[in-house]
Amino acid sequence: MNEADSISPWAQSWYRLKQHRMAMLGLILLSIIGLLCLIAPWLTSYTYREQNIDLGAIPPCAEHWLGTDTLGRDLFTRILYGGRISFMVGLIATAVSLLIGVPYGALSGYLGGRTDRFMMRVVEIIYSLPYTIFVILLMVVVGRGLLPLLLAIGAVEWLAMARLVRGQVLAVKEQEFVQAAHVLGQSNFKILSKHIIPNVLGTVIVCATLTVPSVMLLESFLSFLGLGIQAPMTSWGDLIKDGVVTLEEYPWMLIFPSIFFSVTLFSLNFLGDGLRDALDPRVEAAR
Amino acid sequence: MLKKTTKLIPYLAIFLVGAACSKKTTPVEEALETQTLLVGIGGDPQSLDPHVAVGAPGKTVIWGLFEGLLTQHPQNLPPVPGVAESWDVSADGKTYTFFLRENARWSNGDPVTAHDFVFSYERILSKELGAPQAYSLFIIKNAQAYYDKALTDFTKVGVTALDEHTLEIELNNPTPYFLDLLIQSIFFPVHKATILKHGDPKNPNNPWTRPGHLVSNGPFMLKSRKTNDEIIATKNPLYWDAEHVRLNEIHFLPMSVEAEEHAFRAGQLHLTYWVPEAKAQKLLEQKSPELVSEPALIVYHYCLNTRKPPLDDKRVRKALSLAIDREKITKAIILSQGKPAYNFVPYEAGNFISSAPVKEDIEEAKRLLAEAGYPNGEGFPPIEILYNTAETHRKVAEAVQEMWHKNLNINALPENQEWKVLLARRNTRDFQVVRTSWIAHYVDPNALLELYLSDSPINESGWENAQYDALIKQAATERNLSKRRALMQEAEALLLDEAPVIPISFYNMTQLKHQSVRGWYPNLLCTHPYNDIYLQASK
Numbered sequence: 001m002n003e004a005d006s007i008s009p010w011a012q013s014w015y016r017l018k019q020h021r022m023a024m025l026g027l028i029l030l031s032i033i034g035l036l037c038l039i040a041p042w043l044t045s046y047t048y049r050e051q052n053i054d055l056g057a058i059p060p061c062a063e064h065w066l067g068t069d070t071l072g073r074d075l076f077t078r079i080l081y082g083g084r085i086s087f088m089v090g091l092i093a094t095a096v097s098l099l100i101g102v103p104y105g106a107l108s109g110y111l112g113g114r115t116d117r118f119m120m121r122v123v124e125i126i127y128s129l130p131y132t133i134f135v136i137l138l139m140v141v142v143g144r145g146l147l148p149l150l151l152a153i154g155a156v157e158w159l160a161m162a163r164l165v166r167g168q169v170l171a172v173k174e175q176e177f178v179q180a181a182h183v184l185g186q187s188n189f190k191i192l193s194k195h196i197i198p199n200v201l202g203t204v205i206v207c208a209t210l211t212v213p214s215v216m217l218l219e220s221f222l223s224f225l226g227l228g229i230q231a232p233m234t235s236w237g238d239l240i241k242d243g244v245v246t247l248e249e250y251p252w253m254l255i256f257p258s259i260f261f262s263v264t265l266f267s268l269n270f271l272g273d274g275l276r277d278a279l280d281p282r283v284e285a286a287r
Numbered sequence: 288m289l290k291k292t293t294k295l296i297p298y299l300a301i302f303l304v305g306a307a308c309s310k311k312t313t314p315v316e317e318a319l320e321t322q323t324l325l326v327g328i329g330g331d332p333q334s335l336d337p338h339v340a341v342g343a344p345g346k347t348v349i350w351g352l353f354e355g356l357l358t359q360h361p362q363n364l365p366p367v368p369g370v371a372e373s374w375d376v377s378a379d380g381k382t383y384t385f386f387l388r389e390n391a392r393w394s395n396g397d398p399v400t401a402h403d404f405v406f407s408y409e410r411i412l413s414k415e416l417g418a419p420q421a422y423s424l425f426i427i428k429n430a431q432a433y434y435d436k437a438l439t440d441f442t443k444v445g446v447t448a449l450d451e452h453t454l455e456i457e458l459n460n461p462t463p464y465f466l467d468l469l470i471q472s473i474f475f476p477v478h479k480a481t482i483l484k485h486g487d488p489k490n491p492n493n494p495w496t497r498p499g500h501l502v503s504n505g506p507f508m509l510k511s512r513k514t515n516d517e518i519i520a521t522k523n524p525l526y527w528d529a530e531h532v533r534l535n536e537i538h539f540l541p542m543s544v545e546a547e548e549h550a551f552r553a554g555q556l557h558l559t560y561w562v563p564e565a566k567a568q569k570l571l572e573q574k575s576p577e578l579v580s581e582p583a584l585i586v587y588h589y590c591l592n593t594r595k596p597p598l599d600d601k602r603v604r605k606a607l608s609l610a611i612d613r614e615k616i617t618k619a620i621i622l623s624q625g626k627p628a629y630n631f632v633p634y635e636a637g638n639f640i641s642s643a644p645v646k647e648d649i650e651e652a653k654r655l656l657a658e659a660g661y662p663n664g665e666g667f668p669p670i671e672i673l674y675n676t677a678e679t680h681r682k683v684a685e686a687v688q689e690m691w692h693k694n695l696n697i698n699a700l701p702e703n704q705e706w707k708v709l710l711a712r713r714n715t716r717d718f719q720v721v722r723t724s725w726i727a728h729y730v731d732p733n734a735l736l737e738l739y740l741s742d743s744p745i746n747e748s749g750w751e752n753a754q755y756d757a758l759i760k761q762a763a764t765e766r767n768l769s770k771r772r773a774l775m776q777e778a779e780a781l782l783l784d785e786a787p788v789i790p791i792s793f794y795n796m797t798q799l800k801h802q803s804v805r806g807w808y809p810n811l812l813c814t815h816p817y818n819d820i821y822l823q824a825s826k
Contacts (some may be wrong), residue, residue, distance in 0.1 A: 051685075051686060070682060146699075231684075231688065231700075231701050
């Protein structure tokens with residue numbers, strides 16, 4: 001095969017992703033919201049904690065684009081800052097899950113035998129604990145705050161990742177190129193890192209994209225229970241929790257954060273969907 | 288055209304019948320028939336033992352189950368005969384003789400006797416029980432000595448059963464408001480045989496208050512109790528005045544403030560414990576007849592743990608107190624009819640006027656904080672503000688957090704807990720700042736000031752001040768009213784200066800009351816005897 005006239009698998013995937021309309025829409029929306037959150041300090045003249053109690057809750061107007069909450073804090077600013085936290089929790093917890101889950105699953109699948117069985121039983125034991133209760137217990141032990149929150153969520157999210165990677169590795173390690181590497185005398189570490197992991201990367205990326213929204217949802221759920229972020233910092237889940245109480249009197253306090261949150265969740269899910277199609281090698285084989 | 292219309296008639300009829308059938312009656316409507324009162328109590332009571340209970344949820348229930356020597360006139364507060372039919376006061380104002388009704392009965396048929404009261408008061412004054420309001424009895428002769436174990440013989444304490452139906456109470460000093468004190472739930476009697484049957488009378492967790500065990504002497508008796516779900520009290524047929532009690536049952540429902548409001552609108556509650564502020568504001572503007580918002584002797588305050596640094600420093604506490612804008616908090620968060628609390632005792636408590644109110648003074652606060660070793664808040668460790676689940680409390684905590692941050696550059700961390708957890712943490716002094724609202728039990732400044740006496744079990748601040756104790760004790764014996772008031776003012780000024788408490792607001796008691804509830808009146812003490820309440824459809 002001539003290297004020059006074939007396009008790389010990544011470029012092919014990108015091409016396929018571009019064909020996926022919903023995924024592209026998701027990507028664009030996500031970029032917009034992400035960018036807004038990122039440049040929040042330059043977008044508004046308010047801070048997330050600055051109160052104007054005398055003002056109270058007012059509906060959207062020229063000074064406060066999305067209105068204010070009951071303590072007179074600018075809602076637009078709080079949504080952007082809250083988005084930062086939500087995104088950060090989503091990304092970091094996913095990164096934690098990757099960092100633990102991928103090596104763990106790869107090792108387990110590659111080594112096989114007794115080690116594999118032991119490592120998987122550990123995963124299953126943790127998996128069998130009720131998910132939310134486990135997170136809540138962890139938070140009670142480690143305390144409240146952003147870091148414990150990330151830790152607690154990351155600590156449960158890596159399980160699914162580890163299982164998935166193990167399954168993929170089991171399949172890949174039987175293939176000829178891995179056997180060839182063995183025969184050539186490459187070390188286990190090198191085989192894992194150079195040959196096996198890159199081959200399961202597609203699946204991992206898809207899984208990670210879908211982990212981000214589920215983590216964000218979990219964070220908002222914990223915030224909703226009052227276990228999330230420490231005031232005055234806020235997150236989307238926290239904002240929605242505040243908004244629900246005064247749904248009738250100050251509907252904007254619920255509606256705007258909810259819009260931001262759901263659009264982001266939808267976008268992430270569409271993107272994940274698109275990526276799954278784009279990165280699946282079987283699609284290529286079918287052509 | 289006409290034909291077309293007539294054709295529609297059968298359909299219309301079916302529609303109307305259907306609509307009529309599908310209309311369900313709500314529990315509140317059904318209650319008119321059954322005379323069942325549905326009351327929201329805000330949280331699950333930590334105890335139904337009148338001597339052990341703290342907080343409004345428990346007391347609301349206890350008022351239905353028990354009755355003291357005297358009870359309260361439902362509308363205006365003067366004490367009216369309860370178990371005691373009549374009473375005599377000695378010439379020196381120190382000895383009260385109560386003549387109990389011959390027909391007062393416990394719910395198991397036993398007569399309510401003077402001995403029951405002696406047993407009850409001995410129980411309250413046993414330190415092992417840990418009765419949070421035991422101090423209310425200290426006006427009785429030798430009561431405090433017995434409580435402090437300086438005296439072991441209870442017969443020396445000024446509570447004597449002269450015979451089955453005559454009780455004599457001897458006081459340390461003539462106390463003009465003694466009869467007002469007697470209507471408090473701490474003075475309610477308990478049934479000796481029941482308590483002894485179920486364990487040690489001095490064990491606060493004695494299971495005698497469980498449904499099936501509980502024997503009470505009030506207009507109602509406990510029928511069932513499901514934790515966090517429902518407490519049902521049913522009419523006590525043996526109650527001496529049972530023929531005048533018109534309700535058949537009371538259902539006490541522990542719900543969150545927000546849930547209560549929904550339940551009320553869905554016709555599931557007659558009375559709520561509280562109303563969310565935003566809702567109350569709206570109803571107030573609409574002049575809703577269902578909204579009841581009346582002044583009460585309540586002070587919303589933060590209690591500080593003076594045993595833990597950095598709050599063990601008086602200057603720090605004072606700085607925190609000075610850096611709060613009470614008016615803003617009151618106007619925006621607590622209802623607008625509330626009043627900012629620049630001092631601890633509301634005016635309604637016997638026309639009390641503070642001699643040293645705390646006004647916002649940021650410069651002074653900064654200076655005090657710097658003096659305490661934290662110039663511009665540097666090195667100040669974050670302090671935790673503990674509050675129980677409710678939107679108002681959360682908002683107040685966040686507003687205070689921001690004011691302290693803005694004015695003093697220090698960090699506070701609001702921490703939300705459930706009511707029972709909050710109480711437990713209060714009791715073990717496991718907090719730094721805890722939200723507290725205290726409703727006075729009688730109309731006198733003393734009702735609030737005595738909370739922070741060194742030996743008051745309610746005083747969880749750990750603040751002990753001999754001068755304060757002396758002033759309150761001196762006021763108790765002072766017969767000259769203006770001198771007495773001056774002593775109270777001096778004590779309050781000391782309390783505000785030492786700042787184991789940060790008063791924030793005096794607020795109105797705000798509730799929702801269904802139109803069909805009759806014989807229920809708002810009052811300063813927020814206690815409501817159920818004897819006169821009945822349900823009648825409004826015309």
